[in-house]
Amino acid sequence: MDPFDRLIKAMDEWVGKQATPLEVLAQIGTGSYRPTNLQFVDFLKPEEYRDAFERAEFIVSHAGTGSIITALENDKPMVIMPKRASLGEQRNEHQLATATRFKPSTLIQVAYDVDELYAILNEAAFNTEKKVFQPQAWPPDASLISFIRGFIQAGS
Known part of the structure; x- marks a missing residue:
């Protein structure tokens, strides 16, 4: 919903530096940065989102609880980069708390800045010896997921 140009620009630049073409789809929302190295849409319809999510090897996202819960419920690896109020991306630092x-x-x-994002992406995309993402060993708190899901559904 809210733009996250810092993440979109970082992803666009990272994709542009790769020697091997990568299939990357970005949902950029109302952001002003327009990628040149990856496929993007402003918004995906719910069925398009589900399809893209299922096809993805892993997800890169802001630290939004809806995306995180969807990834955990589907055992989908994810890299999150919190939006920062200190950078004018949010009204408060709640995404830092979510990431924690x-x-x-x-x-x-979790990537707290672009350098950490690049390190995680390079490791995940190209290091076959070390698995960046492991099978889910930490069970998400079912009561937290239920509460957040109810909150989201009540608001829509």
Whole structure:
């Protein structure tokens, strides 16, 4: 919903530096940055989102609880980069708290800045000896997921 140009630009630049073409789809929302190295759409319809999500090897996202829960429920590896109020991307630092809460998951890697994002992406995409994402060993808190899902559904 809210733009996250810092993440979109970082992903676009990372994809542009790869020697081997990568299939990357970005949902950019209302952001002003327009990628040149990856496929993008402003918004995906729910069925398009589900299809893209299922086909993805792993997901790169802001630290939004809806995306995180969807990834955990589907055992889908994810890299999250929290939006920062200190950078004008959010009204408060709640995404930092969300990242901290979900960091124990072996399916989630947290990148707090672009350098960490690039390190995780390089490791995940090209290092065959070390698995960046492990099978889910940390069970997500079912009561937290239920509460958040109810909150989201009540708001829509």
